[in-house]
Amino acid sequence: MKKSIKNLIRFISFILVICILTTAASFCLKVADRKDIMHIGGFFLEPEDSLDVALIGASELYTGFCSPLAWNHSGFTSYSLCYAGMLATHYKPAVQEVMAHQNPKLYVIEINGFTCDDEYQNDLTKAHTFLDSVPNDKLRKQLIKDTVPQESQAEFHFPIIKYHENWKYIRSFLVCLRNRIYMALFGQTMTKAYANKKNVLKSDKLKKYTPKPGKIADDSLTDLLEFFKDNNVENVLFVRFPHCVDNKNPEVYENIKNKVLSYGYDYKDFESERQNLNLIPTKDFYHYGHLNVFGQEKFTPVFADYIVSNYDVKSEHSEEITESWNKSWEVTQKVLKATETEEPVEKDINFYYEINGYLLNK
Secondary structure (H helix, E strand, O other), X not given: OHHHHHHHHHHHHHHHHHHHHHHHHHHHHOOOOHHHHHHHHHHOOOOOOOOOEEEEEOHHHHHXXXXXXXXXXXXXXXXXXXXXXXXXXXXHHHHHHHHHHOOOOEEEEEHHHHHOOHHHHOOHHXXXXXXXXXXXXXXXXXXXXXXOOHHHOHXXXXXXXXXXXXXXXXXXXXXXXXXHHHHHHXXXXXXXOOEEOOOOOOXXXXXXEOOOOOHHHHHHXXXXXXXXXXXXXXXXXXXXXXXXXXXXXXXXXXXXXXXXXXXXXXXXXXXXXXXXXXXXHHHHEEEOOEEOHHHHHHHHHHHHHHHHXXXXXOOOOOHHHHHXXXXXXXXXXXXXXXXXXXXXXXXXXXXXXXXXXXXXXX
C-alpha cells in the first residue's frame, strides 16, 4: 500500500513537472512582432481606471499618436491598445479588455480594420499576436471561443503547439523574452504603445488605394456599435488617421461614416485633411499609410486639441499617476530625439519602440 502511494506521488510529481516545464517553454518560445507584444502587454500594466482615453486600432495609432506627448500638451492620459493590421474581429474584444481594466471617458476607434476584405480577416498569425498577449483569464478563453475557428482553438489554449519549433530562432525568442522581462521588472510602460522611425517617402505622389471590405468587416463594425450601445457607452469617436492615398473607393469611408452616425456616434476623417494639417508626404510620412516621427509630432497635438475641444476627458489623477505620466513624458522625449537623429541599435528592426524607453531610462 505504501509503495503504491509513493508511486502515485511520484507520478503526480512527474506530471506537475512536465506541466511547469511546458508552461515555461510556451512562455519563453512565444514569438510575435516584438513591438506589438509590448503595445498590447503594456496596456495591462496601466493602473486600473487611470486612462482618460482609450484608442483601438492598427499601426496608424502607434506611429501617428504619441500618448505622453498628448499628456504634456493637453493633460489627459491615454493608451493605444493596438497592433499592426488589427483584424476587424478584434476591435470588440479589445474594447472588452479595456472595459475589464479601465473606465475611459472616450473611446477612439481608428477604422483601418473595417476596410479590409474577408481573406485578410482570417489571418491566424494576427489572431495569435493579440490573443497570446492578453491575460490568460476567463475573458481570453471566451474571446478564443468567439473569434477563432474551432479546429484552431487548441493552439491558443496550449501555445506549445504553435511555438514548439521556435527554439530554432533563438535570437528572436530571446529578444521577445527580454522585452517581456523588462516590462515585468519596470511594472509600467514608458512610451505607451510607441513605435516610429525617421524615414521619409521619396515622392509626393499619392498611392492608389482601393479598399474592399467584406462581410466580416461590416458585421464586425455592426457588432462593435451594438456592443457600445448595449453597454451604454456615450462617447465614441471613429476616426481615419492621415494617409498618403488616392482613395479609389471613397464610398467605403462614407458607408462606415453613415453606419457610425446612425448609432449616434461621431466620425472624423483626418485623411482628407492631410494638406490642411501641413502634413507633407516627403517630410512627415515613412509609408503611405504611416506618419513618421516628425509627422507624429505634428499630428498628436492637433488630435489632442480636437479631443479636448469636443469631449470632457480630463480627470483629476492621483499624485502617483501624475508623477508616472510626467516620468513617461521625460523618457519619451529621449526616445523621440533618438528616433529623429539616430539609427536603432537592433539591426533587424528599424523602429524605435517601447524597449528603447526602458533602455534610455537612465
